[in-house]
Amino acid sequence: MIKCQNLTKNFQSYIKEPGITGSIKALFTRNYIEKSAVANFNLEIKSGEIIGLLGPNGAGKTTLMKMFTGIIVPTSGTLEVLGFKPHERDKEFRKKISLVMGQKSQLWWDIPAMDSFLLLQKYYEIPKKSFTQRVAYLSELLEVKKLLHIHVRKLSLGERMKLELMASLLHDPEIIFLDEPTIGLDLLAQENIRDFIKAYHQEHKVTLILTSHYMADVAALCKRLVLIFDGKKRFDDPIENFEKILGQEKIVSFTFSKTQEPLDPIWEGLDATWSAAKDYVELRIPEEDLRKVSKKILEEKEVSEFSTEKMPIERVMKTLLTNPELLRKGDEI
Amino acid sequence: MKSELLKWWQTIKISWSTHTAYRLNFFLQIIGPALVFFFVKYNLWSSIYAGDKLIQIEGYTFSTMINYHVWAFIVGLLGQGHNSMNLSEDIRLGRISTYLIYPFDFWEFHSSSFIAFQFLQIFVTLISIIILYSTGIIEFHGTFAFLHGYLYTLFVSVFWFCLQFFTGILAFWLEETWIIRVMFLISTSFFSGAIIPLEFFPKAMVSILNYTPFPYLTYYPIKIFLGELTNLWAPYGILFLWIGILIAINTFIWKRGIRLYSGAGM
Numbered sequence: 001m002i003k004c005q006n007l008t009k010n011f012q013s014y015i016k017e018p019g020i021t022g023s024i025k026a027l028f029t030r031n032y033i034e035k036s037a038v039a040n041f042n043l044e045i046k047s048g049e050i051i052g053l054l055g056p057n058g059a060g061k062t063t064l065m066k067m068f069t070g071i072i073v074p075t076s077g078t079l080e081v082l083g084f085k086p087h088e089r090d091k092e093f094r095k096k097i098s099l100v101m102g103q104k105s106q107l108w109w110d111i112p113a114m115d116s117f118l119l120l121q122k123y124y125e126i127p128k129k130s131f132t133q134r135v136a137y138l139s140e141l142l143e144v145k146k147l148l149h150i151h152v153r154k155l156s157l158g159e160r161m162k163l164e165l166m167a168s169l170l171h172d173p174e175i176i177f178l179d180e181p182t183i184g185l186d187l188l189a190q191e192n193i194r195d196f197i198k199a200y201h202q203e204h205k206v207t208l209i210l211t212s213h214y215m216a217d218v219a220a221l222c223k224r225l226v227l228i229f230d231g232k233k234r235f236d237d238p239i240e241n242f243e244k245i246l247g248q249e250k251i252v253s254f255t256f257s258k259t260q261e262p263l264d265p266i267w268e269g270l271d272a273t274w275s276a277a278k279d280y281v282e283l284r285i286p287e288e289d290l291r292k293v294s295k296k297i298l299e300e301k302e303v304s305e306f307s308t309e310k311m312p313i314e315r316v317m318k319t320l321l322t323n324p325e326l327l328r329k330g331d332e333i
Numbered sequence: 334m335k336s337e338l339l340k341w342w343q344t345i346k347i348s349w350s351t352h353t354a355y356r357l358n359f360f361l362q363i364i365g366p367a368l369v370f371f372f373v374k375y376n377l378w379s380s381i382y383a384g385d386k387l388i389q390i391e392g393y394t395f396s397t398m399i400n401y402h403v404w405a406f407i408v409g410l411l412g413q414g415h416n417s418m419n420l421s422e423d424i425r426l427g428r429i430s431t432y433l434i435y436p437f438d439f440w441e442f443h444s445s446s447f448i449a450f451q452f453l454q455i456f457v458t459l460i461s462i463i464i465l466y467s468t469g470i471i472e473f474h475g476t477f478a479f480l481h482g483y484l485y486t487l488f489v490s491v492f493w494f495c496l497q498f499f500t501g502i503l504a505f506w507l508e509e510t511w512i513i514r515v516m517f518l519i520s521t522s523f524f525s526g527a528i529i530p531l532e533f534f535p536k537a538m539v540s541i542l543n544y545t546p547f548p549y550l551t552y553y554p555i556k557i558f559l560g561e562l563t564n565l566w567a568p569y570g571i572l573f574l575w576i577g578i579l580i581a582i583n584t585f586i587w588k589r590g591i592r593l594y595s596g597a598g599m
Contacts, residue, residue: 011595071430071596094436106431110354115347122343123437125336
């Protein structure tokens, strides 16, 4: 369904010194730099999969999305989506995909969503009967029937996002690209969007490519994660294996009957996260040291409760973001 | 074919809704600049003719000069009213990404939007003409001359649209294109006869200008409205040629430029 090999995208920009002197200098000489946003990227996605593209800001996730959808042209490498080369922007290809951008509205701002939908009906050549059925079905599922005839600019972000999703599904696409679909939404709205995407995928088995900084989205929807860092692929495996990117480590939590001293050398190197009252701590302990370290804490401290659990992906991501060297020293895959 | 036409028609309808969403802004935007330009020229020629309003300069009395400029106002409104001011900004800020996803090409969307605007502009121009005629400000020179002039000015607007598209898509390379647009606008105003009729220009210069698109944007349409033009091969032939050249250049630039597009802001 999607296959890319050695996919690379470079962007050129120039360095400008600050102030008016810098502006005048830039008129005559420009120091151009070429930055690789995505480098030698290999990926294969099968029909019906839900993939989470993860990575910090500027890692290359959105650049990948733009290449997959044909918005930008790759610098080198090969890319095939549904048997098409996206950058050639064949109309048949465009009819089979859709893109939802959380940060950019695709609906016309000054008209009601229904007018935009009617336009999309013509663009995607959707027969009138199917269109009517589809609008009824999706508006029911998303609970937006009452919003269809209100000017988009008058809607809340959550309402608008539901209609954006609806617009992207009218033509029954085979692949849906979701670029931060829950950005800026409150917790309840995020959950609604997630539930809808999940239900829609279960029913239609479409292929979904999702980027999000909210790990709750990723955990709820994706079975496979692809981590991008500095434009390179650093992880591509089922979500269950994501914690292994940090090595074989476990999250162990201890509750103490007395307040503890976080600067005590016993916690050193264990990436301790304390509660405000300092009577609860979460530790990241290498699997081979688990027995030894736990035993030592249980012996030396007054532990009232202790448990070990799988590391949540949010914690893994946070650890990676605060310690990017963990990724840099890792092998590109 | 039918489905393609429906796409164009629906886009035109949407463009009408978006153009007229803010009514006051719409009317001020389309009629304001042309009206201000007309009053600047009125004051200019009033000062020139101040001594003797019956004197003829290059065959123009004060009243024929004002009649010329009232028609220039109409031609400006109908032929050069559309501007693609936002196109370069849309490219620079990555706002065209949405249109690259839809199975309706960007140039088709932009052209439909232009057609929608021109429909509204036909309406606004006709109302302006009725007001100008009923108040005795404008003189008519026959139904045929009027209809011919009207159609020719619509033809001029196609050239103007292509030119605007050209300056807009330069944004693939240039961070800012407004200065280029201003330069084009000033050159066009001067060389098209929108400020000074071409009779005032040196003959050698006019014969060179006749091979450029400039005089066909204002001077010749006015002359058609005034019923003074009989030889029509140049106004049609040369402008047609320039439209063809611009379409070819725009196609080439778009194909090259889209490779540089970064889809910023997404």
